[in-house]
Amino acid sequence: MMSIKYIDLSLQTKKIAPELSNIFKEVISSGQFVGGKYINKFERNMSKFLGVKYCVALNSGTDAxxxxxxxxxxxxGDEVITPPNSFVASTAAIIHLGAKPIFVDVLEDQNLDFSKIEKSLTKKTKAIMPVHLTGRPCEMKEIMKIAKKYNLKVIEDSAQSIGTRYNQKKVGTIGDVGCFSAHPLKNLNALGDAGYLATNNRKIYEKIKDLSNHGMTKRNTIYRFGHVSxxxxxxxxxxxxxxxxxNSVILQRRKNYEIYRNNLNRKHIFFPEEKKYQYNTYHTFVIQVKNRNKLKKFLEAKKIETSIHYPVPIHLQPAAKFLGYKIGDFPIAENQSKKILTLPIHQDLRQIDILRICKEVNSFYN
Structure with missing residues (x-):
């Protein structure tokens, strides 16, 4: 019995090895390793893909x-509203600026519960950071309403959601700035760490462009001290x-989701349905089940790899102790953390593989 990998980066790379070889040769022979035409071209093409005026290429989604x-x-001293069930980078970025993350519980789809935001606002609240988790869009219409009402900035953490759409608009283009990761596990993935951000605000674009390159507006002109990103x-x-x-990668992942949707026993397995105004890109496919740990071990014995995103909510991490949160503060996120299991959904899966996964998951509960 062949094993089914959670993701197979070696296979992904092998399929495009000739193209990658040509890219290596071209870039190496150009002698242009930092900045220049390759960066400019990527930023132009990504801006066009997202439908925004500006894009800045960076070294990670965290820096974005x-x-x-x-x-x-x-x-x-400022406060930023964000969910407690994201990857740790969302909260870490807030803390590194000296600001305070104010967590708000989530909906059944694991995304920020907009109905609970207003109760968490204070005079120190300056921004909302919704996280489009798993490739599924947050309810941006409601979030933007709140932001406008209270004059708050909106930073979209779109690290897991390149190409995801909400009311036909791509996430990362709805708030003030959209932040993306190109980590190897993402749908659009680099061969190492990389990230980028998107905005329609020229001043923001120019400031970040400078800050990410030592603060150099020109080679010998520095208006602000920057970083290297x-x-x-x-x-x-x-x-x-x-x-x-x-787009082809996303379409294949969506097809894989439909196989799951049509074959998993929904009596025992929960995953939210995609709404008409949403377009999910399925960075991950997360189910919510009872006896999650036992199911994971069961599938492992059947040579099926799975993952958990994420077993410990951020507010319960040792590093977050100083924030003063405790068990029970965000019951939905905490309950989900005990039930969530990520099944393989990558574009290199075969239909027979997904059907086998469905059969084994169903058999565990039957």
Missing amino acids: LTFAMHSLGIKR RMDSLQASILGFKLKNL
Whole structure:
């Protein structure tokens, strides 16, 4: 019995090895490894893909979040609304700026519960950071209403959701700034760490462009001291090539989801239905089940790899102890953390593989 991998990056890379080889040769022979034409081309093409005026190529999605908040004036003592069930980088970026994350519980689809935001606002609240988790869009219409009412900035953590749409608009383009990761596990993935952000605000774009490159507006002119967060030319060229095939990758993941949808026993297995105004890109496919740990071990014995995103909510991590949260503060997120299991959904899965996964999951509960 062959094993089914949660994700197979070696297979992904092997399929495009000739193209990657040509990219390596071109970039190396150009001698242009930092900045220049490859970065400019990627930023133009990503701006076009997202439908925004500006894109900045960076070294990670985490830096994208940090620069976005900094450019919007988030500073020490400010508060930022965000969910407690994201990857830790969302909260870490807030804390590194000296601001305070104010967690708000989530909906059944694991995304921020907009109905609970207003109760958490204070005079110190300056922004909302919705996280489009698993490739599923947050309820941005309601979130933007609240932001407008209270004059709050909106930083979209779209690290897991490149190409995801909400009311026909791509996430990361609805708030003030959209932040993306191109980590190897993402749908649009580099061969290492990389990230980028999107905005329609020229001032934000110019500020972040400078800050990410030592603060150099020109080679010998520095108006503000910056950092080093540049995407390198090789990653930009690789991502530019992969961007051409991104829609096909997303479509295949959506097809894989439909196989799951039609074959998993919904009596024992919960996952939210996609709404008419949503377009999910399925960075991950997360089910919610009883006896999650036993199911995971059962599937492991059947040579089926799974994952958990994420077993411990951020507010219960040791690093977050100083924030003063406790067990029971966010019951929905905490309850979900005990039930969530991520099944393979990557574009290289065969239909027979997904049917086998469904059969084994169903058999566990039957």
